[in-house]
Amino acid sequence: xxxxxxxxxxxxxxxxxxxxxxxxxxxxxxxxxxxxxxxxxxxxxxxxxxxxxxxxxxxxxxxxxxxxxxxxxxxxxxxxxxxxxxxxxxxxxxxxxxxxxxxxxxxxxxxxxxxxxxxxxxxxxxxxxxxxxxxxxxxxxxxxxxxxxxxxxxxxxxxxxxxxxxxxxxxxxxxxxxxxxxxxxxxxxxxxxxxxxxxxxxxxxxxxxxxxxxxxxxxxxxxxxxxxxxxxxxxxxxxxxxxxxxxxxxxxxxxxxxxxxxxxxxxxxx
Numbered sequence: 001x002x003x004x005x006x007x008x009x010x011x012x013x014x015x016x017x018x019x020x021x022x023x024x025x026x027x028x029x030x031x032x033x034x035x036x037x038x039x040x041x042x043x044x045x046x047x048x049x050x051x052x053x054x055x056x057x058x059x060x061x062x063x064x065x066x067x068x069x070x071x072x073x074x075x076x077x078x079x080x081x082x083x084x085x086x087x088x089x090x091x092x093x094x095x096x097x098x099x100x101x102x103x104x105x106x107x108x109x110x111x112x113x114x115x116x117x118x119x120x121x122x123x124x125x126x127x128x129x130x131x132x133x134x135x136x137x138x139x140x141x142x143x144x145x146x147x148x149x150x151x152x153x154x155x156x157x158x159x160x161x162x163x164x165x166x167x168x169x170x171x172x173x174x175x176x177x178x179x180x181x182x183x184x185x186x187x188x189x190x191x192x193x194x195x196x197x198x199x200x201x202x203x204x205x206x207x208x209x210x211x212x213x214x215x216x217x218x219x220x221x222x223x224x225x226x227x228x229x230x231x232x233x234x235x236x237x238x239x240x241x242x243x244x245x246x247x248x249x250x251x252x253x254x255x256x257x258x259x260x261x262x263x264x265x266x267x268x269x270x
Contacts, residue, residue, distance in 0.1 A: 006052050007107045013045035014103035021096035030092035042083050042095070049076045049106055056109055068108040070134075075105040077138035078145075089178060094145060132193045139186030140225070140250055146179040147246035154239070176238055180229070183246065187225045190253075194222050217256035224249035 020038055024030035033039065053073055079102045082095050153172060197215075228245040231237035237245075 004110070006048060006055075007110050010045050010048040010052055010106040011103045013048065014099050014106065017042060017045065018096060018099035018103065021092060021099060025093060025096055030096070031090045034086055034090075034092035034095065039083070039086055039092075039095075042079065042099075045102075045106075046076070046080060046083060049079075049102065052106060068105075068112045070137075072105040072109055073134055074137045074141055075102045077134060078102070078141050081138060081142060089174075094149070097149075098145065129193060129196050132189050132196070136186050136190040136193055137253065139182055139189065140253055143179055143182045143186060143246055144250035146175060146182065147243045147250075150175050150179065151240075151243045176242065179242065179246065180232055183225060184229060187222075187229060190218075190222055190225065194218055214256050217252050221249045221252035221256060224252060 017038070021030060021034070024033045024038065049072075053069075053076055056069055057073065075098070078098055079095075082091055082098060085091055086095065150172060153175070197218075224245055228237065228242065228249065231245075232242065
């Protein structure tokens, strides 16, 4: 399959499935179909997207983590987690929202092929560090989506009007419980990423630790998510407080990588 055909096919399959999920939501049969053939069919674009990522992320033995490539990887991981979690939670509404984003992410690298080659020598520590970072980004992306949906549902409930796309979501308490579970796992992985990057910088990156904007934003994000978990456990923080802190922590996490890389690669063209 040609380099142009694979991303287009992946985009088309994601888009078709997104349309079918949205239609099923309107019909009220989304959760039933999500646990059946429609949900299982998501594995097809997932596999194609994975093959596409393998082709574009690994260049001449090095990792290519440009902005669009990293975003595509994060959304692929997000869909993968949702696809597995759908067996335990009613997540058809969330899949309907994330599939269009995954479709766009599959073609973004071809539209904006600005690469960022990580040319470190082969290292198990380095590969593990990058993998853990991407897992943390993905899980906290899911948390941000949950927080946004919780906010939308709360606002609609106050007006006694809930769109069909939101009616199949779990109750707010269930959504909040799932939100904190996702944040908890993501925070643990983010902690491993931050600690390994600081304590083992020379082994991981081949150079001593440097306090950069990326490190600063990453630490702020870590403190925000950590503070949210502590506040939830000891003081019962939830609702609007949880939503605001989740979105704030995620914004700093995006700035830690995507923001600094956008400045270097697009604005400064380095």
